Amino acid sequence: MARHVRDIMTSRLVTVEPQTPVTTVARKMRDEDIGLVLVMEGDELRGLVSDRDLVVRSLAEGGDQEQRTAASACSGDIYALTPDDGIDRAVQLMREHSVRRVPVVDHGHPVGIVSLGDLAVERDPGSALGGISAAEPNR
Numbered sequence: 305m306a307r308h309v310r311d312i313m314t315s316r317l318v319t320v321e322p323q324t325p326v327t328t329v330a331r332k333m334r335d336e337d338i339g340l341v342l343v344m345e346g347d348e349l350r351g352l353v354s355d356r357d358l359v360v361r362s363l364a365e366g367g368d369q370e371q372r373t374a375a376s377a378c379s380g381d382i383y384a385l386t387p388d389d390g391i392d393r394a395v396q397l398m399r400e401h402s403v404r405r406v407p408v409v410d411h412g413h414p415v416g417i418v419s420l421g422d423l424a425v426e427r428d429p430g431s432a433l434g435g436i437s438a439a440e441p442n443r
Contacts, residue, residue, distance in 0.1 A: 309394055310387035312426050313408045313416030319344045320353070322375035326362045329353050329374050340405045342414055343378045349407065349414050351378030384409045385418060391426065394418050 306312050318332055319342045329341050333355055343351040353374050362369060362377040383397055384407050397406055398420060408416035 306391060306426050308387065309385045309389045309391065309408055309418055310416070312391065312422045313387070313418045314422065315416045317342055317414055317417065319414075320374045321345065322350055322373060322378075324374045325370050326353075326358055326372045326374060326377050327369050329377070330358055333358075339419070340417060341374070342407060342417075343374045344414075347413060349382060349384075349409065351375070351380055352382060352405070352407065353378045354405065382407065386410060387415060391423065395423060398423070 316336075318336050318338055320329055320332065322343055322345055324343075332341055333339065339355040341353045342349060343353060351374075357377050357379055362372050365372075381401070383401050383403060385394055385397060387408055387410055389408075394406060398404065404420045406418050407414050408418060
């Protein structure tokens with residue numbers, strides 16, 4: 305059984321700059337089969353855009369989505385873990401802040417993401433969420 309975040313995190317990161325149109329962000333999510341994109345300014349993590357953020361902060365507001373940017377849709381509060389944090393810390397952080405995905409940072413630089421699905425696969429692979437999360441993507 306994994307003991308640290310580094311053991312279950314996804315290390316494939318997809319990033320965009322703050323001025324990236326939300327339509328580009330959405331296409332990246334679709335093409336990469338992911339639900340979270342990191343908003344980076346240079347080497348600094350500025351925010352996160354989730355699939356839910358796109359719906360609630362962008363699409364629901366209406367207007368020209370080509371004019372809306374990742375910065376306008378991103379979650380400003382960033383709750384992060386380190387690779388050496390324990391799995392229990394990841395569960396606690398997600399519960400405490402009601403988030404489904406958390407970036408993993410090492411010395412200030414993003415190195416991965418831990419999702420609720422990653423935790424389910426690790427902790428309860430026989431559960432519905434564990435099974436769905438472990439399945440091949442629907443394309």
